[in-house]
Amino acid sequence: MEDKKINSDTSRAPKSVKPHTIKIEDTDGIGGKVKVTIDGVDVRVPFGTTILDAAKMINVHIPTLCHHEDLCVAGVCRVCVVDVEGQRTLQASCAYPITQPIVVHTTSPKVRRARRNIIDLLLSKHYGECYSCVRNNNCELQTLAKEYGVDKYRFGHITERRHEVDNSSYALRRDMDKCVLCRRCVRTCIDLQEVGVLGAIGRGDETVIGTFMDKPLADVICINCGQCINRCPTGALQANDPSDEIWNAIDDPKKHVVIQTAPSPRAGIGEEFGLEPGVPLTFEMNTALRRCGFDKVFDTNFTADLTIIEEGTELILRLYNALVKKDPQIALPQFTSCSPGWVKYIEHFYPEYLAHVSSSKSPQQMFGAVIKTYYAQINNIDPADIVTVALMPCSAKKFECNRPEMSDSGYKDVDYGLTTRELAQMIREAGIDLPRIPKSDFDDPFGSATGSGVIFGATGGVMEAALRTVFELVTGQIADPDALAGQVSEIRGFDGIKYKELTLPEKLGPVPDILRMNKDVPFDSWDWLSGATLKLAVAHGTANAKKVLDDIIAGGKFSECHFIEFMACPGGCLGGGGQPIPTTPEIRKARAKAIYSEDQAYEIRKSHDNPAVVELYVKFLTEGPNGHLAHKLLHTHYTPRGKYIA
Amino acid sequence: MSERKGYILFIDVEPNTGLKKALTKKRTEVIADIRNSGLKGRGGAGFPTGVKWNLAASASSDTKYVVCNADEGEPGTFKDRVILSEYTDDLLEGITIAGYAIGAETGIIYLRGEYEYLKKQIVDTIDKRRSEGWLGKNVGGKEVFNFDIEIRMGSGAYVCGEETALIESLEGQRGEPRNRPPFPVNTGFMGCPTIVNNVETLVTASRIIAKGVDWFTKYGIDKSTGTKVYSISGDCEKPGVYEFNIGITIAELLKEVGGGNAKAVVMGGASGRVVPAKDFAKTVAYVDAPTGGSVIVLGQERDMLDVAENFLEFFVEESCGQCTPCREGNPLLLDGVKRLKNGTCSMEYLQELMSLAETMQLASKCGLGQSSPNAFLSIIEHFETEIFGRVPVM
Numbered sequence A: 001m002e003d004k005k006i007n008s009d010t011s012r013a014p015k016s017v018k019p020h021t022i023k024i025e026d027t028d029g030i031g032g033k034v035k036v037t038i039d040g041v042d043v044r045v046p047f048g049t050t051i052l053d054a055a056k057m058i059n060v061h062i063p064t065l066c067h068h069e070d071l072c073v074a075g076v077c078r079v080c081v082v083d084v085e086g087q088r089t090l091q092a093s094c095a096y097p098i099t100q101p102i103v104v105h106t107t108s109p110k111v112r113r114a115r116r117n118i119i120d121l122l123l124s125k126h127y128g129e130c131y132s133c134v135r136n137n138n139c140e141l142q143t144l145a146k147e148y149g150v151d152k153y154r155f156g157h158i159t160e161r162r163h164e165v166d167n168s169s170y171a172l173r174r175d176m177d178k179c180v181l182c183r184r185c186v187r188t189c190i191d192l193q194e195v196g197v198l199g200a201i202g203r204g205d206e207t208v209i210g211t212f213m214d215k216p217l218a219d220v221i222c223i224n225c226g227q228c229i230n231r232c233p234t235g236a237l238q239a240n241d242p243s244d245e246i247w248n249a250i251d252d253p254k255k256h257v258v259i260q261t262a263p264s265p266r267a268g269i270g271e272e273f274g275l276e277p278g279v280p281l282t283f284e285m286n287t288a289l290r291r292c293g294f295d296k297v298f299d300t301n302f303t304a305d306l307t308i309i310e311e312g313t314e315l316i317l318r319l320y321n322a323l324v325k326k327d328p329q330i331a332l333p334q335f336t337s338c339s340p341g342w343v344k345y346i347e348h349f350y351p352e353y354l355a356h357v358s359s360s361k362s363p364q365q366m367f368g369a370v371i372k373t374y375y376a377q378i379n380n381i382d383p384a385d386i387v388t389v390a391l392m393p394c395s396a397k398k399f400e401c402n403r404p405e406m407s408d409s410g411y412k413d414v415d416y417g418l419t420t421r422e423l424a425q426m427i428r429e430a431g432i433d434l435p436r437i438p439k440s441d442f443d444d445p446f447g448s449a450t451g452s453g454v455i456f457g458a459t460g461g462v463m464e465a466a467l468r469t470v471f472e473l474v475t476g477q478i479a480d481p482d483a484l485a486g487q488v489s490e491i492r493g494f495d496g497i498k499y500k501e502l503t504l505p506e507k508l509g510p511v512p513d514i515l516r517m518n519k520d521v522p523f524d525s526w527d528w529l530s531g532a533t534l535k536l537a538v539a540h541g542t543a544n545a546k547k548v549l550d551d552i553i554a555g556g557k558f559s560e561c562h563f564i565e566f567m568a569c570p571g572g573c574l575g576g577g578g579q580p581i582p583t584t585p586e587i588r589k590a591r592a593k594a595i596y597s598e599d600q601a602y603e604i605r606k607s608h609d610n611p612a613v614v615e616l617y618v619k620f621l622t623e624g625p626n627g628h629l630a631h632k633l634l635h636t637h638y639t640p641r642g643k644y645i646a
Numbered sequence B: 001m002s003e004r005k006g007y008i009l010f011i012d013v014e015p016n017t018g019l020k021k022a023l024t025k026k027r028t029e030v031i032a033d034i035r036n037s038g039l040k041g042r043g044g045a046g047f048p049t050g051v052k053w054n055l056a057a058s059a060s061s062d063t064k065y066v067v068c069n070a071d072e073g074e075p076g077t078f079k080d081r082v083i084l085s086e087y088t089d090d091l092l093e094g095i096t097i098a099g100y101a102i103g104a105e106t107g108i109i110y111l112r113g114e115y116e117y118l119k120k121q122i123v124d125t126i127d128k129r130r131s132e133g134w135l136g137k138n139v140g141g142k143e144v145f146n147f148d149i150e151i152r153m154g155s156g157a158y159v160c161g162e163e164t165a166l167i168e169s170l171e172g173q174r175g176e177p178r179n180r181p182p183f184p185v186n187t188g189f190m191g192c193p194t195i196v197n198n199v200e201t202l203v204t205a206s207r208i209i210a211k212g213v214d215w216f217t218k219y220g221i222d223k224s225t226g227t228k229v230y231s232i233s234g235d236c237e238k239p240g241v242y243e244f245n246i247g248i249t250i251a252e253l254l255k256e257v258g259g260g261n262a263k264a265v266v267m268g269g270a271s272g273r274v275v276p277a278k279d280f281a282k283t284v285a286y287v288d289a290p291t292g293g294s295v296i297v298l299g300q301e302r303d304m305l306d307v308a309e310n311f312l313e314f315f316v317e318e319s320c321g322q323c324t325p326c327r328e329g330n331p332l333l334l335d336g337v338k339r340l341k342n343g344t345c346s347m348e349y350l351q352e353l354m355s356l357a358e359t360m361q362l363a364s365k366c367g368l369g370q371s372s373p374n375a376f377l378s379i380i381e382h383f384e385t386e387i388f389g390r391v392p393v394m
């Protein structure tokens, strides 16, 4: 007898996802492996493997719809049913754990009839209009219909809308007439993100996925992370697409349209053009953007570097005031603020912890503010004529750029947030074969960027970038990024929560010039940090963020941290809600690899070495990091929102 | 106590005879008795009760639960209501025996919302038993057997009678069935081993312990021992709740209730099968015509399509909406029946619907969807002439 854990079913609240034990007799005495015969082929699988996974091992394809690798089992669509000998009914292969030897048939006539009927049932209620649908050619329902040779609608086909499209959110658009009720979005929102704004409401054929009291998405506690979009098999969920407005701006000769591009889209966009995940197309994308008509193509990494300087300075000041000045008002640990999904999460769920969030704006917003001030000034362009577009892996960035507080330049700092998927569409529309066009560089004056900015795209990247800079600025010694990466290797990778202690040397360097630019910096040596141990943590996916925050509230080890990086999306930005669909752990790993290899290709890999950043301080932000003008343009405040909104 | 004619359930037994005997036995002996009695669940599925108890008893966990399923929501079923109100004490005794057998400390009665009016009586009886030492610490003086019973009210959804939906509902979630496996005996309420048993099953179990396996197996037939309580309704002279020996034929049953002239009977409520008069020689329960206790008698004037329409309306209403075949299938079957009624259902479409009905039976996630086409299919099977007469010639 052996106890093994398998995951309990649920399509609902995470508290019902409990590992539990099943007792079985080890029937054929081969230590935890169970024999299963699938379509005549024998395979031994670990106890508790689902039939679906067992079939994959021997390359038997079973169609699925509600199943998703990132999510707990639902077993609701029933597309994946198979015939298990000895069972009266067909079994959902995604939900059936193998705990004893069984014989399975995946394509018996009964099974094929059932699948065909189920697909026909789904289509009967699906308001299908494929050619005007965002998921045309990348839709799991469409694929199923093709796979099963649907040639007519045996049970009819709805032609009238039943639901209004919910367009209320800046980030997402919900069209429940295209929903197949697979509940992946529900599980994503509750289990993966622990937000829980989506749920099934109504019963029977009136069931619909809705929000609390069926309010518009803009009026509930959605954090705009878009993780539900990435896991929706159909066009029921999509990001709010600004590409028409962007084309209009491009076509308007009076407008000066600039685009900044974040690190993650370049690591993912190849997937939209049929490439394997993990092939970066950074410089091809630059060419494509120019061909589309953007006037300037900038690298968000520039302001990622700027963020490191601003946020790093803020951290150092917090540490000094808390540790040396013993100021009880200072909130530590400092939390990162570059993930707008995370920011909205904490605004809703832990508003009392907002003081911990760095006041530094995200790289996207810093860029917008710099473009409509400094860039406009040096190029003598009226900021009113500048349209700033931000290419982001993220749907929450669309919400962020519409925050009322994000107009410190006197204008809307960033006009449009554009996702990787939406840009791919624009590039296709422009007839550009992205993987096969010449490469070109970013535009000046913000052309130079560093590897530090690039790794912002992966979970742990902001932390690692910050360490590169802090380590060097504080010790005065040149830090080798790869050696440092080895030293803090715990911070890379996909563990949900990562923790690292880093002890500074006894002997530290002089306070560097860039910090001395700010006359308010209250110390002129690093003595107070000598031999100090920095406690650092990284969390990605808001479910993990929640664990860290609850630990802080309980006074656990994370409450003693100095700096914590939070990203709303699993994997960090590379897994953002605007990235190519599908997403799986493997795909995210491949994108991360692309990002880290880009980093290594950079000549300059530390933010404070970025000459354009140094120049910006010298020429524009002359009071230095966290100085007056920097504060006005590059910092912001957040809004306590709470869980209940009227 | 009761004026009802009975053999096993509707009889008077000195209170706590069963529990006292159980407490003198080892847990395994109690389970062995139930297993040897051949008792099968009286809630509809007919799963051997002893096997269920044994699975829960041998699952490794400090916390286990006994849940009494008193959600009785099947149309035409009201036998549990009678047992709840007339044999309250015996039911609580049965739950306690089950708790002892599997090693649980908590019993939960999941009471149908409409039976709220019975709640006070049950709570009072629980209190009485606690004050007499039959609940609480060291039940009946038995060292380290602590057991208590609480009541939770159902939400009014039929599907919450399905044991995993019931558990979801107990946990505060939407009452939707879970995937099985894992089964509740392994992963039930709050992830702990849980047995869910019907009201009648639990009272019967206490009778078996009280009066012995041999006494019990004298009733019934080989494969289905004991008696069964039926809720009989519809076109008969004496509708009501009856206890019959298992093995009684439908014809005999109809004679008892004054339904001799029936055209058909529905065995097992809306999810059951329609049995035409030519098959009235069949025996009831677990043999040819399974039923959770509902028998609806249909007189000669009944339009069978009305019956199907009625039932399908019920399922369209009661489907939890979770899985595709049941959610989308039932409205289509209902629409098909309407088409049959007004003569607009082609033979070809009827074939499609029958194939759909098969898929619903095979691929739905829970018993509701799996059994919802039963009435539809059996009506088409047995009343061909009545139905096909209305199909327009294509």
Ligand SMILES: Cc1cc2nc3c(=O)[nH]c(=O)nc-3n(C[C@H](O)[C@H](O)[C@H](O)COP(=O)(O)O)c2cc1C
Binding pocket: B040, B041, B042, B043, B044, B045, B046, B047, B049, B069, B070, B071, B072, B073, B074, B158, B159, B160, B161, B162, B163, B164, B196, B197, B198, B199, B201, B202, B366, B367, B368
């Ligand atoms: C849709 C549906 C409704 C059910 N309703 C009830 C019910 O009201 N009462 C009941 O005892 N069993 C009901 N059952 C059966 C239970 O799932 C379960 O099998 C039963 O409670 C087990 O008890 P038993 O073994 O004592 O019969 C229902 C099953 C389904 C699929």
Ligand code: SF4
Binding pocket: A126, A127, A128, A129, A130, A131, A133, A134, A135, A136, A137, A139, A140, A141, A142, A178, A234, A235, A236
């Ligand atoms: S969701 Fe899929 S099937 Fe539906 S309209 Fe869009 S592409 Fe077509």
Ligand code: SF4
Binding pocket: A172, A188, A189, A193, A195, A196, A197, A198, A221, A222, A223, A224, A225, A226, A227, A228, A229
């Ligand atoms: S965007 Fe994120 S928070 Fe909003 S509904 Fe989707 S998963 Fe939930």
Ligand code: SF4
Binding pocket: A178, A179, A180, A181, A182, A183, A184, A185, A186, A209, A228, A231, A232, A233, A234, A236, A237
């Ligand atoms: S919105 Fe998409 S993910 Fe959510 S249930 Fe509908 S089809 Fe599934």
Ligand code: SF4
Binding pocket: B159, B176, B177, B318, B319, B320, B321, B322, B323, B324, B326, B327, B364, B365, B366, B367, B368, B369, B370
């Ligand atoms: S069969 Fe019906 S009631 Fe059961 S899970 Fe499916 S939709 Fe819900």
Ligand code: FES
Binding pocket: A063, A064, A065, A066, A067, A074, A075, A076, A077, A078, A079, A080, A081, A092, A093, A094, A095
């Ligand atoms: S994929 Fe298995 S039930 Fe949906």
